[in-house]
Amino acid sequence: MTKPAVVLIGGDKGGVGKTTVARTLLDYFARQQLRVRAFDTEVPRGTLKRFHPDVTDVVDINHVPDQMRIFDTVNSTDATVSLIDVRAGLLSPTLHALRNIGFIEAAKKGEITFVLFHILGPSIASLDEIVDTAAYLGDAKYFMVKNFINNTYFFEWDEATHAAYFKRIPGAVGITIPKLVEMAAEQVDLASVPFATFIANQKQSGAPASYSFVLRGYVRHWLETISAEYDRVNLTDILEAKESSRPPIGRPRPIIKIAES
């Protein structure tokens, strides 16, 4: 039987493209026919929910009932994957809290699959987050995501700095998200549909749309490149890992308040 999987997408800086990466993952999971539920922590209106309303709930990650909604139901939900788009500034506190409730331990015991997509920004402060994050990871699968939304170089031009940070976490795997043509990104945003729906020239309702063929082509090419990255790191195999012979996790300890940094 497949273990439940929790996928966290976060980064401690705003504007690095967390929700964009979350959207590409939801499209990828749909193509792989993985049952997924998503949690959007941008209360009150959400950002991810606008694009994937059918599978996304807006939650307040600081709110205990919402925390219970997410983590107490990991085993009981029909979804194979629970994806959480963590608001800027809450990644480290969320990881801290997950450790305190035994979540990291459960992942270490093989009871759940825990995957972290850490979206890096272009500044050295973002690289410092890697050091902070390393303390909480345990056996989580850690992906360091270079999202080229700003044509940043991620310090690849400075080998010493690059090596110092990017090799800090053993077993970390790099994922590259190329830049999407700005006009295409704007049009998808305006259309408020998943990337796959935009490519198919449809509205959220499934009715035909009239998006530019050129922009649809750019989005398709971009999404295929990203899907190839997810294939390369065997993401589906990771998420569909089978349960160990150990008994399922018990009721976790009470959730503590996640303080914003």
Add this chain to the structure above:
Amino acid sequence: MSDKTTPLYVVCSPCRRVGKTLVSRLLTEFYVVNDRPVAAFDLADEGPQLADYLPDFTTIADISETRGQMAFFDRLIADDVGVRIIDLDRRVFKNFFTVVHEIRFFEEARHRSIEPLILFIIDPDPKSAKAYAVLRHQLAQVSLLPVRNQIETAAIPYGDAPSKVNMAPTSLDIPLLDFPLRALMDRQSFSFSRFWRGSPADLPASLKPELSRWVERIFFQFRVLERLLGCA
């Protein structure tokens, strides 16, 4: 959407002064002579350009930025355009085929009953052969026909007889032409379609038969190409 397939010609070369605009003119005026709707697109930025010769049939396009690409490619696959002819300047060559490849333009065109044919004007320059090889590899599903323009590159061997109708041509051949006729043809006021329908007043009578034979030879090849594309 029409059931009939219409052709889309891309006249191109990575080299300059090989006769892309001449071939584009001839193609466009072939359809004018046959009263077929035709739209030509000029992606040249060094003149004289196709738009200078055929302003009534030509749209100047700029695909250096996304907005221009949308205006150009989205229009190319619209229903009401007719035959499409693109005069592709060498400076835009790489960008054009990169965009075409990324957005799968030719695949979409085919889906809409538009049959693409790349007319690649060959040249002794090594980068011509290299570019041709790359196109053959990258666009394996698209028809790619070398064009031998004897007027600009006489070093390339020329076949004597035009292709028979039921044989697939291995190249499109633009035969050599005497200098006086070449000079006449280069004038922006000269029109192949007007010539075909009746002699221009300033064409010496002695030159008319040669030019007629030359144009007929080329138009014959165009007719063969159309049949092979399934567009006739």
